[in-house]
Amino acid sequence: MFGTCLENVRTRSPLVHNITNYVTVNDVANILLASGASPIMSDDIGEVEEITTICSGLNINIGTLNARTIPGMFAAGRKAAELGHPVLLDPVGAGASSLRTNTARELAAQIPFTVIRGNISEIKALSAGAGTTKGVDADVADAVTEENLDAGVAFAKAAAAQFDAIVAITGAIDLVADENTCYVIRNGRPEMGRITGTGCQLSGLLTAYLAANPGNELEAAAAAVSSMGLAGELAFARMAEGDGNSTYRNRIIDAIDHMDAETLNKGAKYEVR
Amino acid sequence: MFGTCLENVRTRSPLVHNITNYVTVNDVANILLASGASPIMSDDIGEVEEITTICSGLNINIGTLNARTIPGMFAAGRKAAELGHPVLLDPVGAGASSLRTNTARELAAQIPFTVIRGNISEIKALSAGAGTTKGVDADVADAVTEENLDAGVAFAKAAAAQFDAIVAITGAIDLVADENTCYVIRNGRPEMGRITGTGCQLSGLLTAYLAANPGNELEAAAAAVSSMGLAGELAFARMAEGDGNSTYRNRIIDAIDHMDAETLNKGAKYEVR
Amino acid sequence: MFGTCLENVRTRSPLVHNITNYVTVNDVANILLASGASPIMSDDIGEVEEITTICSGLNINIGTLNARTIPGMFAAGRKAAELGHPVLLDPVGAGASSLRTNTARELAAQIPFTVIRGNISEIKALSAGAGTTKGVDADVADAVTEENLDAGVAFAKAAAAQFDAIVAITGAIDLVADENTCYVIRNGRPEMGRITGTGCQLSGLLTAYLAANPGNELEAAAAAVSSMGLAGELAFARMAEGDGNSTYRNRIIDAIDHMDAETLNKGAKYEVR
Numbered sequence: 001m002f003g004t005c006l007e008n009v010r011t012r013s014p015l016v017h018n019i020t021n022y023v024t025v026n027d028v029a030n031i032l033l034a035s036g037a038s039p040i041m042s043d044d045i046g047e048v049e050e051i052t053t054i055c056s057g058l059n060i061n062i063g064t065l066n067a068r069t070i071p072g073m074f075a076a077g078r079k080a081a082e083l084g085h086p087v088l089l090d091p092v093g094a095g096a097s098s099l100r101t102n103t104a105r106e107l108a109a110q111i112p113f114t115v116i117r118g119n120i121s122e123i124k125a126l127s128a129g130a131g132t133t134k135g136v137d138a139d140v141a142d143a144v145t146e147e148n149l150d151a152g153v154a155f156a157k158a159a160a161a162q163f164d165a166i167v168a169i170t171g172a173i174d175l176v177a178d179e180n181t182c183y184v185i186r187n188g189r190p191e192m193g194r195i196t197g198t199g200c201q202l203s204g205l206l207t208a209y210l211a212a213n214p215g216n217e218l219e220a221a222a223a224a225v226s227s228m229g230l231a232g233e234l235a236f237a238r239m240a241e242g243d244g245n246s247t248y249r250n251r252i253i254d255a256i257d258h259m260d261a262e263t264l265n266k267g268a269k270y271e272v273r
Numbered sequence: 274m275f276g277t278c279l280e281n282v283r284t285r286s287p288l289v290h291n292i293t294n295y296v297t298v299n300d301v302a303n304i305l306l307a308s309g310a311s312p313i314m315s316d317d318i319g320e321v322e323e324i325t326t327i328c329s330g331l332n333i334n335i336g337t338l339n340a341r342t343i344p345g346m347f348a349a350g351r352k353a354a355e356l357g358h359p360v361l362l363d364p365v366g367a368g369a370s371s372l373r374t375n376t377a378r379e380l381a382a383q384i385p386f387t388v389i390r391g392n393i394s395e396i397k398a399l400s401a402g403a404g405t406t407k408g409v410d411a412d413v414a415d416a417v418t419e420e421n422l423d424a425g426v427a428f429a430k431a432a433a434a435q436f437d438a439i440v441a442i443t444g445a446i447d448l449v450a451d452e453n454t455c456y457v458i459r460n461g462r463p464e465m466g467r468i469t470g471t472g473c474q475l476s477g478l479l480t481a482y483l484a485a486n487p488g489n490e491l492e493a494a495a496a497a498v499s500s501m502g503l504a505g506e507l508a509f510a511r512m513a514e515g516d517g518n519s520t521y522r523n524r525i526i527d528a529i530d531h532m533d534a535e536t537l538n539k540g541a542k543y544e545v546r
Numbered sequence: 547m548f549g550t551c552l553e554n555v556r557t558r559s560p561l562v563h564n565i566t567n568y569v570t571v572n573d574v575a576n577i578l579l580a581s582g583a584s585p586i587m588s589d590d591i592g593e594v595e596e597i598t599t600i601c602s603g604l605n606i607n608i609g610t611l612n613a614r615t616i617p618g619m620f621a622a623g624r625k626a627a628e629l630g631h632p633v634l635l636d637p638v639g640a641g642a643s644s645l646r647t648n649t650a651r652e653l654a655a656q657i658p659f660t661v662i663r664g665n666i667s668e669i670k671a672l673s674a675g676a677g678t679t680k681g682v683d684a685d686v687a688d689a690v691t692e693e694n695l696d697a698g699v700a701f702a703k704a705a706a707a708q709f710d711a712i713v714a715i716t717g718a719i720d721l722v723a724d725e726n727t728c729y730v731i732r733n734g735r736p737e738m739g740r741i742t743g744t745g746c747q748l749s750g751l752l753t754a755y756l757a758a759n760p761g762n763e764l765e766a767a768a769a770a771v772s773s774m775g776l777a778g779e780l781a782f783a784r785m786a787e788g789d790g791n792s793t794y795r796n797r798i799i800d801a802i803d804h805m806d807a808e809t810l811n812k813g814a815k816y817e818v819r
Contacts, residue, residue, distance in 0.1 A: 029742035044612040047643035066317035097320035196302035244530025250792040257790030339590035370593035469575035517803030
């Protein structure tokens with residue numbers, strides 16, 4: 001049950017190491033705290049191995065990728081893998097520049113990621129260079145819809161097989177797949193796309209769910225994705241007249257702060273294929 | 274009409290490349306999304322030319338200037354100019370250190386900026402070293418007031434001629450000028466000065482307006498400046514008892530999210546000199 | 547009186563130089579503005595000495611410590627000390643990595659800090675390597691409680707003597723001590739621990755209080771600590787159903803924005819030992 005995965009985050013309070021971009025880092029920290037986990041941000045090659053050692057999960061996000069922090073991503077990723085910690089890759093903007101695409105591919109080649117989470121264009125870019133990323137947002141032409149859902153599910157499973165990792169493709173419909181099984185999740189609101197960093201926040205949250213649910217990674221990943229979408233729904237229901245995307249951002253994190261197992265179990269909308 | 278400029282941002286949804294400081298970057302991203310534009314933040318010399326190529330406008334902000342990101346500012350600026358994209362300079366804290374003053378001047382000398390936006394002290398420092406910047410805020414002695422407005426307008430036009438760029442000087446009264454024409458804009462609230470980054474947010478927004486309104490840059494710049502001030506007014510009207518500067522920050526971005534052409538046309542307070 | 551210390555911040559509006567982490571930097575800037583002070587963030591070795599010269603206080607925070615910014619911390623710290631400006635150290639995560647512990651100790655050895663502020667585990671790590679920091683949060687085993695308060699007070703005074711600085715140890719009970727006198731402060735709410743950066747915000751605020759109250763550093767530091775805790779109480783009283791940690795973050799800064807001398811004098815809960 002998704003609710004059990006959530007409760008494990010609250011009771012185990014995993015410490016999550018984040019090497020992430022400076023755009024959305026504050027929201028990532030606050031949503032981790034809201035979930036019951038504890039965040040630490042650290043990107044310097046001089047300390048990332050030590051930091052990841054005291055943590056129980058590692059979240060690597062290439063949102064403001066730069067030469068200074070790339071070595072730390074590889075070093076921390078290797079160390080976390082060596083220790084058996086879950087490691088997540090968020091290939092923000094893969095497809096938008098060679099630096100991002102190549103770094104994300106190299107990371108995927110060298111680090112045994114537990115989960116790779118991105119929008120469909122980013123995952124396509126990572127997989128085969130076929131994505132047409134529009135900056136950091138998915139291209140409309142790539143979107144997973146009810147019409148092309150079978151193809152989307154097949155792609156997600158194939159990508160999972162290719163990377164030997166759980167692949168989480170988020171958008172209007174979210175897909176969370178290993179090579180055999182795909183959760184098709186229909187939580188969320190389109191207005192979430194008007195907030196910067198809901199994807200980055202989800203990646204942080206997802207890492208906490210992985211860290212708190214060892215041995216049950218696929219369901220934990222699906223639970224995290226569903227909880228983020230559900231938070232978007234619950235937060236939207238609390239919007240007052242005149243509230244816009246900045247208030248919505250706060251309310252989504254607030255909704256994660258208040259979410260309990262029962263709420264998640266009742267609100268989760270998914271099927272398994 | 275300012276409203277048409279706003280609508281062009283919503284319908285064209287320009288992708289805006291931001292090389293900006295880590296203090297206010299999240300708010301810059303959220304206000305761009307609120308306006309209907311799409312932000313991407315990227316500062317590494319290894320990718321900025323590629324990133325700016327897929328965008329339609331570039332926003333350069335020196336708020337946390339450092340050796341790592343300076344080369345990227347020049348490279349991206351040159352590439353954007355070469356492609357005919359609008360490029361904006363926000364010389365945050367010019368006058369406060371030699372590094373900032375000299376880098377801003379060198380950027381202004383090498384990059385054909387479409388708009389340079391700052392407070393009066395920053396623009397004076399950029400222009401002649403005569404400003405007396407108090408950190409990142411304008412010095413009271415420099416302020417544009419109703420009493421010295423003629424001189425302020427003349428200075429704005431002269432600075433525009435000097436830099437061959439539209440100059441936007443924001444403060445209690447905002448001036449948006451090319452060498453012949455100056456919009457004098459009286460939107461805004463003094464309380465906006467108690468939020469970090471309203472200037473940075475405006476620079477991002479302004480770049481989106483430029484990108485969405487090619488060939489109509491001066492009016493687009495004035496529309497962006499007016500819309501930010503108007504958002505400050507509308508947001509202030511929604512403040513409840515006990516709300517302070519942090520809530521005000523959210524409400525301003527919310528107001529941009531909700532603003533439409535009619536609201537802007539009705540609320541804009543300006544004259545052209 | 548604590549209220550007088552607060553009023554001095556509002557009337558003197560000190561410019562505070564912050565070399566701080568990219569996680570909580572925006573909140574630090576907004577809380578400084580809320581208090582009536584003015585923030586500037588600058589970390590590059592090429593400008594930190596000039597920047598700190600135009601400021602009246604320096605806040606050094608090692609939250610996302612990295613090789614690029616360490617030299618600037620030393621250079622700015624030395625310059626500020628040379629000018630007689632108050633300098634604060636926030637050793638975020640000391641004890642969590644050798645880089646953090648060693649850098650914090652080296653800073654403490656070389657710079658005559660006015661105040662060192664951290665949680666109990668960080669101060670222990672700085673003092674003797676005995677802390678058991680859990681990432682950036684204090685370890686429960688280290689916590690200052692009513693039961694071990696005498697020992698906590700003695701430790702705070704001893705640490706103050708060791709570092710020849712005021713030591714502020716924040717947690718459920720806050721201790722602000724020089725070698726002879728310790729303020730024991732009981733403001734605050736446990737929910738503040740679910741927001742990233744309340745400690746960082748306090749360090750910024752504390753630096754403003756020091757800068758605005760020369761010659762009265764111990765009381766000023768205690769007033770700042772008490773005001774932050776009181777803001778947490780006042781903000782919590784304004785929380786509505788469904789509000790969570792993200793809204794709480796905004797309301798705390800709002801409460802600082804609205805706080806006046808009378809409110810602080812009435813709400814401060816402390817004893818002097």
